[in-house]
Amino acid sequence: MSAPAQRRIIFQHIDEPGYTNDLACYVRHGGYETLKKAVTMPPAAIIDEVKKSGLRGRGGAGFGCGLKWTLVDRKSGKPIYLIVNADESEPGTFKDRYIIHQDPHQLIEGIMITCWANNVRQAYIYIRGEFPHGARILERAIAEARAAHFTGPNILGTDYGCEIFVHRGAGAYICGEETGLIESLEGKRPYPRIKPPYFPAVLGLYQCPTIVNNVETLCHVKYITEVGSDAFAKIGMPNNTGTRILCVSGQVQRPGYYEFEVGKITLGELLYEVCGGPLPGRTFKAVIPGGSSAKVLRFGESFTLKNKDGTTRTLTVEDIPMDFDTMAACGTMGGSGGVIVMDDSVSMVEALANLNAFYAHESCGQCTPCREGSLWMKKISSRMVHDHARAEDGELLKSVADQIAGRTICAFGEACSWPTQSFVAKFGDEFAAYPAAKQVPKSVGARDLV
Amino acid sequence: MNLKPETLQRIDEVIPHYPERRSATLPLLHLIQEDVGYIPPEAIEWVATKLGLEPINVYEVVTFYPMFRQKPIGRRHVKVCRTLSCALRGGFQTCETFEKEFATKRGEVSPDGEVTIEFVECLASCGTAPVVLIDDDLHENVDCARAKQLSEQIKAEAAARR
Numbered sequence A: 001m002s003a004p005a006q007r008r009i010i011f012q013h014i015d016e017p018g019y020t021n022d023l024a025c026y027v028r029h030g031g032y033e034t035l036k037k038a039v040t041m042p043p044a045a046i047i048d049e050v051k052k053s054g055l056r057g058r059g060g061a062g063f064g065c066g067l068k069w070t071l072v073d074r075k076s077g078k079p080i081y082l083i084v085n086a087d088e089s090e091p092g093t094f095k096d097r098y099i100i101h102q103d104p105h106q107l108i109e110g111i112m113i114t115c116w117a118n119n120v121r122q123a124y125i126y127i128r129g130e131f132p133h134g135a136r137i138l139e140r141a142i143a144e145a146r147a148a149h150f151t152g153p154n155i156l157g158t159d160y161g162c163e164i165f166v167h168r169g170a171g172a173y174i175c176g177e178e179t180g181l182i183e184s185l186e187g188k189r190p191y192p193r194i195k196p197p198y199f200p201a202v203l204g205l206y207q208c209p210t211i212v213n214n215v216e217t218l219c220h221v222k223y224i225t226e227v228g229s230d231a232f233a234k235i236g237m238p239n240n241t242g243t244r245i246l247c248v249s250g251q252v253q254r255p256g257y258y259e260f261e262v263g264k265i266t267l268g269e270l271l272y273e274v275c276g277g278p279l280p281g282r283t284f285k286a287v288i289p290g291g292s293s294a295k296v297l298r299f300g301e302s303f304t305l306k307n308k309d310g311t312t313r314t315l316t317v318e319d320i321p322m323d324f325d326t327m328a329a330c331g332t333m334g335g336s337g338g339v340i341v342m343d344d345s346v347s348m349v350e351a352l353a354n355l356n357a358f359y360a361h362e363s364c365g366q367c368t369p370c371r372e373g374s375l376w377m378k379k380i381s382s383r384m385v386h387d388h389a390r391a392e393d394g395e396l397l398k399s400v401a402d403q404i405a406g407r408t409i410c411a412f413g414e415a416c417s418w419p420t421q422s423f424v425a426k427f428g429d430e431f432a433a434y435p436a437a438k439q440v441p442k443s444v445g446a447r448d449l450v
Numbered sequence B: 001m002n003l004k005p006e007t008l009q010r011i012d013e014v015i016p017h018y019p020e021r022r023s024a025t026l027p028l029l030h031l032i033q034e035d036v037g038y039i040p041p042e043a044i045e046w047v048a049t050k051l052g053l054e055p056i057n058v059y060e061v062v063t064f065y066p067m068f069r070q071k072p073i074g075r076r077h078v079k080v081c082r083t084l085s086c087a088l089r090g091g092f093q094t095c096e097t098f099e100k101e102f103a104t105k106r107g108e109v110s111p112d113g114e115v116t117i118e119f120v121e122c123l124a125s126c127g128t129a130p131v132v133l134i135d136d137d138l139h140e141n142v143d144c145a146r147a148k149q150l151s152e153q154i155k156a157e158a159a160a161r162r
């Protein structure tokens, strides 16, 4: 068995010696040639290309990018805005950071192509507050691009103009949710809006039609415009096209970021071959495959899936391809591409308590089930860890989680319930045994998680 | 409000980035916090007047976003990532090392006024866990030994200043 090679498209120049984040270096490497090509194409043709490419959003939901653009209300007479989601806050996800810091012009070129295609005259990059250098790098890159007429008024000698501004967040995870982000950009608390009616494509920023796309998604738009939708659609798998950046963290030999064709590498190949397997003397126990909100997978479980021809196939965790559709069929998600690995030294109760503390801290508090439920899940799981575990706590946790998902304004409700639901469903034995197991000394090298 | 001339200049530059002035609330608060070190009560009034808002509109923003603070902190701000990937790699021990080095507790200003140590949520650098953000700079793979080194560096810089 040997894992396929990485296919670096978006991360082609990341960590390349001598590659710098200024305009001159980008142009030396062929930068902005695709934008020059784009402005010779009718905007509708670009939208069509993106639709045909099959590109799905890389921010977490995997929504069709071309479809999203088609839903934009173009008849309202109001301006259309583009917001680049550079909030990168889903635990386990660390890809946009490298694009922003090391290759900002790639993103700006993708933004400008998107703006041209959608007749956007003003774009905002919403960058998380904890990337202060990233914000400065983007601002400098925008100024350079503007001076060279790649952004600003009359780009490349056309009568089309578009300004890009950087807007910094201030440490709240919920600003990654697109309607919370819009509220935040309007200068308010980032309370997500209820959908319907507030679909960004119709009633977004300042109640105008708005496109929200992830940083990585827009870099793919640039590449699609460069090579064409046919060439792009050949990369990866049907309905799961292109490459994607996988971010591996936690207990593996070689954590880091790796770019592969979507679905061409399995979770097992990724973790054992690319990432070098477990730490010495350990074995893998669990993996969260798509950012902390994705449902956990337990090593040893298997999934029976239906094939198109009616037959079935059985996959182990190691067999699951890193794509959108098979991950969903296995009850979890490809999400943001953040793969968090836990080995046999980890207590699943403690790992869940760590995540529950995150969600309790980050709930915006608008919806009662989410505000109260996330806090209860945190309280119960941390009480378990702090020597007051009861045998029925797993069930209690599950019942709280079950009362959140589906009853809230935004998908944070699901995001905060899925870890609890899946940890308890798959490691129920460990939750039941925890009260007694707490008496046993921790294994060597085990870490505090709460 | 006593703001530096360059802060005032940057404030006037950023407001026209938005078709509605209220959008400049977060940028203004960032600029003021960089200048003053925190958001004093009069800054809330000042921003509200500047943007044509009610003070409550600004106050609710200041109190929601974790990065805005209403009290001064230590000279250096040490933010240790608390979330799972970092914790799995020893982030809690890293945090405890900083606390011990500066004889302080998370969320408090150290007795010498040099540092405020805090736990924060995922800093989007989980592949090089555990990570620590000291002021604007990210430090990667900060195990206990590295945390000690960084602490000593901060102490040496403090001694040189005195």
Ligand SMILES: Cc1cc2nc3c(=O)[nH]c(=O)nc-3n(C[C@H](O)[C@H](O)[C@H](O)COP(=O)(O)O)c2cc1C
Pocket (backbone or CB within 6 Å): A056, A057, A058, A059, A060, A061, A062, A063, A065, A085, A086, A087, A088, A089, A090, A173, A174, A175, A176, A177, A178, A179, A212, A213, A214, A215, A217, A218, A410, A411, A412, A415
């Ligand atoms: C709680 C929550 C947090 C999110 N955080 C992020 C984020 O940090 N970055 C991001 O790009 N998308 C995030 N999303 C997804 C966005 O709402 C949105 O779907 C995405 O930015 C769309 O871009 P894409 O279609 O290019 O993926 C989050 C969603 C939810 C519900």
Ligand code: SF4
Pocket (backbone or CB within 6 Å): A174, A191, A192, A362, A363, A364, A365, A366, A367, A368, A370, A371, A408, A409, A410, A411, A412, A413
């Ligand atoms: S689900 Fe949670 S985060 Fe989303 S709007 Fe409701 S309270 Fe806020």
Ligand code: FES
Pocket (backbone or CB within 6 Å): A091, A092, A093, B081, B082, B083, B084, B085, B086, B087, B121, B122, B123, B124, B125, B126, B127, B129, B131
């Ligand atoms: S968990 Fe610490 S940087 Fe992501």
